Amino acid sequence: MDLPELTAEIRAFAEARDWLPYHSPKNLVMAMSVEMAELLEHFQWLTPEQATAMAHDPVRRVPVEEEMADVLIYMLRLADVLGVDVEAAIRDKMAKNALKYPAP
Amino acid sequence: MDLPELTAEIRAFAEARDWLPYHSPKNLVMAMSVEMAELLEHFQWLTPEQATAMAHDPVRRVPVEEEMADVLIYMLRLADVLGVDVEAAIRDKMAKNALKYPAP
Amino acid sequence: MDLPELTAEIRAFAEARDWLPYHSPKNLVMAMSVEMAELLEHFQWLTPEQATAMAHDPVRRVPVEEEMADVLIYMLRLADVLGVDVEAAIRDKMAKNALKYPAP
Amino acid sequence: MDLPELTAEIRAFAEARDWLPYHSPKNLVMAMSVEMAELLEHFQWLTPEQATAMAHDPVRRVPVEEEMADVLIYMLRLADVLGVDVEAAIRDKMAKNALKYPAP
Incomplete structure (x- = not known):
């Protein structure tokens, strides 16, 4: 599955569980931040080498x-x-980054 | 471009700027967390409707x-x-989620 | 207990468990970010009124x-x-904020 | 100034700028998360020693x-x-932590 297919599957999953009303942009960004911190948690006490x-x-x-x-x-x-x-x-962001950080 | 092509382009971009030595998993997760908070910042003071x-x-x-x-x-x-x-x-995670949260 | 006393107690607690070697500034900031997200998690799906x-x-x-x-x-x-x-x-930060955001 | 005095000053500062209506628990936790990430940002690319x-x-x-x-x-x-x-x-949390992580 590519991204559009995965996106449709994720939407259908939420819809089947009546979660769509909770999926305002503000709430989704908060929920994504929480998942990000759970990713961070795996690395917090490790040395760079251990990580x-x-x-x-x-x-x-x-x-x-x-x-x-x-x-x-x-x-x-x-x-x-x-x-x-x-x-x-x-x-688009990579194109902007190329202007902001010119290659040496 | 699809994800593998974008991934290769992002790597080449970092390589051309000598950033690869900074890209340990621990540092990348921290940097991603910071970008996530910048996304969060756009929504922090808005009502759900304004967001x-x-x-x-x-x-x-x-x-x-x-x-x-x-x-x-x-x-x-x-x-x-x-x-x-x-x-x-x-x-894979969607398959796990389907077991954890069965559709009603 | 006031803040200096709490600070000393927290240090003694970590010391007794041999955690001090993990408490580099970088690791502590990561760990604090993770706790912050756990705070955020309580609010993520709530309306402002429910929160x-x-x-x-x-x-x-x-x-x-x-x-x-x-x-x-x-x-x-x-x-x-x-x-x-x-x-x-x-x-000190409140004094800076007073200059940055003058009262109307 | 101790914490109760600082708390009162911070409230008066927000009140004088008409910010209190924005200070719902949900919004304050989001804003605090953003500041936390700005703290994290100072450390993201540093080695533990540099940090x-x-x-x-x-x-x-x-x-x-x-x-x-x-x-x-x-x-x-x-x-x-x-x-x-x-x-x-x-x-209170330190007392709970003492039960959860008994000293060796």
């Missing part, structure tokens, strides 16, 4: 991938609510 | 889309560093 | 107070590590 | 202290809105 090792450990990285997915699921839900094409948004 | 209206205003939503892109750029960078296929991670 | 009602409900507010305390405990730990007098820091 | 050195540099630490104060100002505003005694909340 890198943990993130590459096939077992211990599983919850890290799940938190990444949780952030992305809310991001796609927000993009759906706002009608944002995330791939286009990334491309 | 929804703002997010659909063609002019005022532009910085919101840019913050969404900033979060995603770091997410794709992190996924690249960790070797995570984000579309597969979302699909 | 206000919840926060004043004598039972449901208990975990909110605990998350506030968790943020503050890490803040006092960070202030201790950095040698910051938090009351003085607040006072 | 510690920066935080102790008398010049470079000034903005760090200001971000700490910004978080605390919103925390005291939230405590005021909710009628929370923050020193008591910290004390």
Whole structure:
């Protein structure tokens, strides 16, 4: 599945559970922030070396991938609510970044 | 461009600026959290109605889309560093969510 | 107990558990961010009216107070590590804010 | 000034600028999260050693202290809105932590 298909699936999932009324942009951004912190939590007490090792450990990285997915699921839900094409948004921002941070 | 192409472009962008040494998983997650808060900031003082209206205003939503892109750029960078296929991670998490939250 | 006494107690608590080596400024700020998100989580799906009602409900507010305390405990730990007098820091920032946002 | 005096001053500051209507618990927690991320931002690309050195540099630490104060100002505003005694909340949480994490 590509992003538009995943976005439609995430919407259908929320709709089937009557969650859509909670999915205002403000609430979705808050919920996404909470998932982001759960991702952060995996790394908080690790040295940089331990963090890198943990993130590459096939077992211990599983919850890290799940938190990444949780952030992305809310991001796609927000993009759906706002009608944002995330791939286009990334491309546009990369073009701006290229002007802001010229390559040496 | 699809996600693998965007991921490669983001990596090349960082590489050309000698930023790769900073891109440990721990640092990338922190940087992504900061971008997430910049997205949150656009909504903090708005009523739910104002937040929804703002997010659909063609002019005022532009910085919101840019913050969404900033979060995603770091997410794709992190996924690249960790070797995570984000579309597969979302699909797997949706399957888990379906077990955790059965449809009524 | 006042803030200096609480700060000393928090340090002694961490010391007795051999946690001090983990309490670098970078790690403490990450840990505090995670506690902040746990505070945020209580409010994410509530309307402003529900959030206000919840926060004043004598039972449901208990975990909110605990998350506030968790943020503050890490803040006092960070202030201790950095040698910051938090009351003085607040006072100085309020003086700056008064210049930045003149009263009408 | 002690915390009750600072809390009263922060309330008067907001009142004089007609900000009180924006200070719902939900909004204050969001605003506090944003300030927390601004604190995090100072540390995101630093090694643990650089972060510690920066935080102790008398010049470079000034903005760090200001971000700490910004978080605390919103925390005291939230405590005021909710009628929370923050020193008591910290004390209570420390007592709970002592049960949860017994000293070795």
